[in-house]
Amino acid sequence: MPVNAALIVAAGSGVRAGQKQGRPKQYCLAGGKPILRRTLEAFLFHSEIAAVVVVMRAGDEALYAEAVAGLDSSKLLPPVPGGATRQLSVKAGLDALEAHTPHAVLIHDAARPFISAACISDTIAALDASDGSIAAAPVTDTLKRGEDGRSAGTVDRAGLWRAQTPQTFIYDKIVAAHRAAGERTDFTDDASIAEWHGLSVALVSNTSENMKITTAEDLVMADMIASGGVALPDVRVGSGFDVHAFEDGDHVTLCGVKIPHDKGLKAHSDGDAGLHALTDALYGTIGAGDIGDHFPPSDPQWRAMDSTVFLKHAVALVAEKGGRITNADVTLICERPKVGPHRDAMRARMAEILGIEIERVSVKATTSEQLGFTGRREGIAALASATVVFAAR
Known part of the structure; x- marks a missing residue:
């Protein structure tokens, strides 16, 4: 043969x-x-x-x-x-x-x-x-x-x-x-x-x-x-939380949108609590630490930095790991400024950075019923969650 x-x-x-x-x-x-x-x-x-x-x-x-x-x-x-x-x-x-x-x-x-x-x-x-x-x-x-x-x-x-x-x-x-x-x-x-x-x-x-x-x-x-069967996708959910106090100023930046206000936010960067919380949520889906690990506040190059830079970095890391972002949900906790008039602009800006449809992005606002530091109008807090889908293991 x-x-x-x-x-x-x-x-x-x-x-x-x-x-x-x-x-x-x-x-x-x-x-x-x-x-x-x-x-x-x-x-x-x-x-x-x-x-x-x-x-x-x-x-x-x-x-x-x-x-x-x-x-x-x-x-x-x-x-x-x-x-x-x-x-x-x-x-x-x-x-x-x-x-x-x-x-x-x-x-x-x-x-x-x-x-x-x-x-x-x-x-x-x-x-x-x-x-x-x-x-x-x-x-x-x-x-x-x-x-x-x-x-x-x-x-x-x-x-x-x-x-x-x-x-x-x-x-x-x-x-x-x-x-x-x-x-x-x-x-x-x-x-x-x-x-x-x-x-x-x-x-x-x-x-x-x-x-x-x-x-x-x-x-x-x-x-x-x-x-010989169906491989289930690997779905991960990350969460993030951030707080910034008010200081003298004429605007705040929330979820990538500049909003006129009688105060500013005290922070090393632009103080965007919404994007900071969402960035940490994305890092959480891949076990990549938090913003401070990647952008230390002790480093002067990040002073007054646009927080979209941080979010884009998290999006890129998720993509490198093979993840696909499917949902983002941000809750802003404050008495002022009013979030409602700016909600759609915030959703659109985050959807653009995340590379997903706007209907997959949610922005909600709530007060703390005048309780705590947010109730006393001393600052703003933000909660965020992100859902990322990876290929089946």
């Missing part, structure tokens, strides 16, 4: 999909198992595959070792460092397989963990009549051509296919094609290199279940598929 080898491309950084788990997507868990491991198992357990090599990113050695621990080492070859581009990574893998003299090589994305055994066999069988073959799914959606953000016409989808992997080739022929390509790096996949080199490439019809994990949403879907 001819020797067939699989080349698994896992050298990407995978930041966009893997940011929640803090690792490249190929090492993230889907159904409690690393994605790379799921992909490897599909090929290692296949009777027509004799050898498997992984092209990995330098620096991921510990993650790789964790992902492959306990797998059949008789088929799994030592990993190979990848290159600066996918094309160079594939070439490195092809070079590493040379000593094993394979008849065919199946080049597959590590981030496609749901490849079926039947598809692997079908791409190999197609080599009886062609130099190469690729798993592909016919395009079923209506396609539009866009110009300047508008639809400029409908594209005929007849004969169009979505290329997947594995992309399977006679080993010697795809090696020759890669070497002929030389320094060119404008090819989008191995089939495009093969076609450019004059090789015949067959289309092997496959299902859309052979998804490629690209985004954080894809990772959630993969976890659902691998778990």
